[in-house]
Amino acid sequence: MKSSKVNYKPKDAEKRKAIKPVICYPIESLKPPPMQDYFNARKSLKKIDQIIIPPRDAKCFKVPKGHFFRIYCENGPQVGDLNLWCHNNLDEKFYSGKTRALYGTHLSTKDRLWSCFPYLRPMATITHDTLGWYGYDSDGGSVHDVIGTRCDPYTEKTLSNKEYHFCCHSNLIRALSNYKNISYEKAEKYVHDVLNVFMCTGFTKDTHQYFMKASPVRVGDYIEFFSEIDLIAGLSACPGGDCSTSHSSDDAICHPLRVEIYKCPRDNLNNWKEPKISEYSGKHNR
């Protein structure tokens, strides 16, 4: 937070502050996703699997490339924390910071979830979002953010001196450890900043701090993704429930989340190709 008590202000301060912003990463030069292919494909989806994520827990599941997956609000308003990894390479993981820099603080239909360096390619594309109507509210809040990181036991210990073992960070560690049969220590290195599915968040107008408010999600709402590469997805049903009051504790009412995985006829995806990893040479002026 920036203090308003500054003891020096240059004479041309207002002039300097009045300079107009420019977009850091204009996305007009990005190759657009073949949305019409996705929209055609999703008309003939065949459900092939379903996973229930229990409250205050997480699970990992595979989504083959060219498939779709949906995250459903199952029993009541509930927030989910999503991690993505390349199925055969855990080092290639979702990069929420760069995704935010490209599309903004909150994601919806047509936005893509990019992987980290040195790969930097779309891992998944959002193809439907029943909360797309929400837009931005009068507090500046919206849903499905890439600004929060994930609830975690370290911050909880630092702020409240309490031990809590069912934060999304810990839930995702257990889920990845089980899925890949690796130790908790190894799994923890691969857990990363999330897409906050269904969570309603923003920055306060006065102090610009990260805030949350009750998720507008209702039973039957869902967000749908197209899998651009073979994925492992990890999803935690956050201990914050609808995140209207608290998280990182057993205080909130929590519900399960339902994941559905769908196959589609490949001939509906004529213009789609698996994205290549970044073509940057990697020389870094060597």
Ligand SMILES: [Zn+2]
């Ligand atoms: Zn959480």
